[in-house]
Amino acid sequence: MATSPAPATPPLPYTPDYPIRTERLDLRPVTLDDFAAIHAYRSRPEVNRYLRSEPFDEAASRDFVASTSSRTALRESGDGLQLAVVVRDGGTLVGDVTFVWKSREHRQGRIGYVFHPGHAGHGYATEASRALLKLGFEELQLHRIQAELDGRNTASARLLERLGMRREGHLRENEFLDGEWSDEVIYAMLAREWRALGEQA
DSSP, X not given: OOOOOOOOOOOSSBOOOSSEXXXXXXXXXXXXXXXXXXXXXXXXXXXXXXXXXXXXXXXXHHHHHHHHTTOXXXXXXXXXXXXXXXXXXXXXXEEEEEEXXXXXXXTEXXXXXXXXXXXXXXXXXXXHHHHHHHIIIIIXXXXXXXXXXXXXXXXXXXXXXXXXXXXXXXXXXXEEETTEEEEEEEEEEEHHHHHHHHHHO
């Protein structure tokens, strides 16, 4: 059976045209000046409850900001972008998002997000994550993008479902977090599903 060739990926290294703008948000590289804003939520126990990390102390937040400020371009499989999410009206940093180019050969990506709970309820995480899907499917011509979450994190699951991602897998008690066994849930979307959503809009 004949198969159609895969769409060409952008030349490497690939650097998005920053800031990545949505209706209300700017997604831009993390800078050292973001320390206070990022520490304000990365240090909170409730934010780290479903992450594979402990609440950040000041040193950990400074290390995070310093290490992620260079994650601005994709050069090879495994590279990632770590971007601050800023509300354009007022310039408030409300969270950070991750885009990982998992495989160039298989055209796979992964997204993640961490937001300040004080800014919940405004749809910022959904809007920023949708921008990452657009980058992956339309700019990088990926075939599949996934997200993984702790099975207890029902709010995150609802966010991914709002994006139109499918629940693909449920790994039972595969991680030991916060003193207890927890499940991991995998959501994903294919390029054709992303295109179908655009046709429905």
